[in-house]
Amino acid sequence: MEGADRAAARVVQRAERLCSEHDEERLMRIALIEELRRSVAFGPYVWAVTDPETEVGSSPLADVPEHVMAGLPRLIRLRYLTAINRWTSLEGAESLVRATKGDPERSLLYRDVLADLGVGDVASVCCRDGHGCWGWLDLWRSAVDPPFSERELDLLAAWAVPVTAGLRRCLARSFALSAAVPERVGPVVLVLSPDLTVKAQTPQTDQYLRDLLPPDADRRPVPAGAYNVAAQLIAVEAGVDHHPPTSRVRLRDGVWLTFRAARVESGAPSNEQDIAVSIEPASPAERRALFARCHALTPRETELLALLVDGADTRTLADRLFVSQHTVQDHLKSIFAKTGTNNRRTLLVRVAGR
Numbered sequence: 001m002e003g004a005d006r007a008a009a010r011v012v013q014r015a016e017r018l019c020s021e022h023d024e025e026r027l028m029r030i031a032l033i034e035e036l037r038r039s040v041a042f043g044p045y046v047w048a049v050t051d052p053e054t055e056v057g058s059s060p061l062a063d064v065p066e067h068v069m070a071g072l073p074r075l076i077r078l079r080y081l082t083a084i085n086r087w088t089s090l091e092g093a094e095s096l097v098r099a100t101k102g103d104p105e106r107s108l109l110y111r112d113v114l115a116d117l118g119v120g121d122v123a124s125v126c127c128r129d130g131h132g133c134w135g136w137l138d139l140w141r142s143a144v145d146p147p148f149s150e151r152e153l154d155l156l157a158a159w160a161v162p163v164t165a166g167l168r169r170c171l172a173r174s175f176a177l178s179a180a181v182p183e184r185v186g187p188v189v190l191v192l193s194p195d196l197t198v199k200a201q202t203p204q205t206d207q208y209l210r211d212l213l214p215p216d217a218d219r220r221p222v223p224a225g226a227y228n229v230a231a232q233l234i235a236v237e238a239g240v241d242h243h244p245p246t247s248r249v250r251l252r253d254g255v256w257l258t259f260r261a262a263r264v265e266s267g268a269p270s271n272e273q274d275i276a277v278s279i280e281p282a283s284p285a286e287r288r289a290l291f292a293r294c295h296a297l298t299p300r301e302t303e304l305l306a307l308l309v310d311g312a313d314t315r316t317l318a319d320r321l322f323v324s325q326h327t328v329q330d331h332l333k334s335i336f337a338k339t340g341t342n343n344r345r346t347l348l349v350r351v352a353g354r
Helices: 002-021 025-036 066-070 072-081 108-117 150-174 205-211 224-237 284-294 299-309 314-321 325-339 344-352
Strands: 045-050 057-063 093-095 119-129 132-142 189-192 198-201 246-252 255-263 275-281
Touching: 002 025, 002 150, 025 045, 025 057, 025 150, 057 224, 057 246, 066 072, 072 108, 072 224, 093 150, 108 119, 119 150, 132 150, 150 284, 189 224, 224 246, 224 255, 224 275, 246 284, 255 284, 284 299, 284 344, 299 314, 299 325, 299 344, 314 325, 325 344
Parallel strands: none
Antiparallel strands: 045 057, 045 132, 093 119, 119 132, 189 198, 189 275, 246 255, 255 275
8 A cells, every 4th residue: 555655646746747847738738648648557538628617628638539539529418418427526536437336337428439439447537626627537448458446546536636736727827928819700609409510600610710729730620619518508408517508718828718508499399409609709707707716816816806807996995895905915915926927917917818
């Protein structure tokens, strides 16, 4: 047991080092998953970052069989509809075999997809802290291999702690960058069928989706963010989860978009109606709330930040918060330290972006 503890400590230390070496979360995830393979055996995997408040995913990093990737909408839809080991109710790490007491057929995703792929077990890891859920990771293991052991699950839970902090820090750093929101004329909307097949989209949608790809990508954009919010809408309707079908997604340096899903009313039953997904720049309030979570602000600091954005001076802040002006200054110093700013103007520019 002592050896296992030392091995877990080494894995955590290596994760901390990799997180400190990367400012961009996708590159950080790639480095982390490669390093993790040195300590835990697994095959295909899916790793999504999530909106910390709604816990809806986006920006998936995946290595799955090509024909599964071709059916990505189905995979995402089933993952959201599967209650077992759903990241929204998961702490740390858990395996499919252990969660189902050896009966993985209880999992909808397993029955409809994974069993046919020869998957025997899945380790699900949730990246969660006191400020929200920042992502989830599924590691697949073949049926000819042993299920994930308790020692491996403990190691993955320990690994998730520095990785969660690393994901949050990478997203926080993006607010310090100053890219402008690209100009778009007209609404950006995708229309998906109930099984998440793209049926139609406005002319501007393709360019927005291309902007979501890594800079070196040379392929047709896949609307993963749209699939995720649409799948969340279906999950809410099925009673699997209660979070709203919306997600704030990082477009590029300092720019955030908001994806929202809703049914397109028609004469068909609600679960047979198409799903419209809108994409638009995150509102000031949405961006500010995300900024506060990414920088680990306390509820009191978040409240002060909202008043500061509205133009309140120190006296007004003190009056509104029922504290002394000295306490306001203490709160501001703490906010400056957490956000890497040293004055109100710089802070407000980062909150608002361009």
